[in-house]
Amino acid sequence: xxxxxxxxxxxxxxxxxxxxxxxxxxxxxxxxxxxxxxxxxxxxxxxxxxxxxxxxxxxxxxxxxxxxxxxxxxxxxxxxxxxxxxxxxxxxxxxxxxxxxxxxxxxxxxxxxxxxxxxxxxxxxxxxxxxxxxxxx
Ligand code: SF4
Numbered sequence: 001x002x003x004x005x006x007x008x009x010x011x012x013x014x015x016x017x018x019x020x021x022x023x024x025x026x027x028x029x030x031x032x033x034x035x036x037x038x039x040x041x042x043x044x045x046x047x048x049x050x051x052x053x054x055x056x057x058x059x060x061x062x063x064x065x066x067x068x069x070x071x072x073x074x075x076x077x078x079x080x081x082x083x084x085x086x087x088x089x090x091x092x093x094x095x096x097x098x099x100x101x102x103x104x105x106x107x108x109x110x111x112x113x114x115x116x117x118x119x120x121x122x123x124x125x126x127x128x129x130x131x132x133x134x135x136x137x
Contacts, residue, residue: 003108011106021063028054029123032078
């Protein structure tokens, strides 16, 4: 089986899958929020705060940005979406490929992916603090 880089999206396209964009709980770092707000979206149109962090909002059970089976902001999507199905398991205290992805065996995790995940976790552990004034609310 050909393995694909996490951010290639190849298995997703091959299987026409957008499962992880349904009932998403994807976290947003302040870098993600800044990037998306700059596209012209207001923060509260695409995000909501739960469990102390900003997450992508679902509309009718689907990610706000999901259009058909495509992401409307694919080039600008959050870091968590670029890394998925690589996630950090809080209980096991290690990175793993998420069992919820039906095609996780088709992805390959490379050194850079783990570094990127650690970077994102560091930003989130800073409390997702951001200057509200830099957002269009
Ligand atoms: S669930 Fe897995 S295969 Fe499906 S869209 Fe998400 S990452 Fe891609």
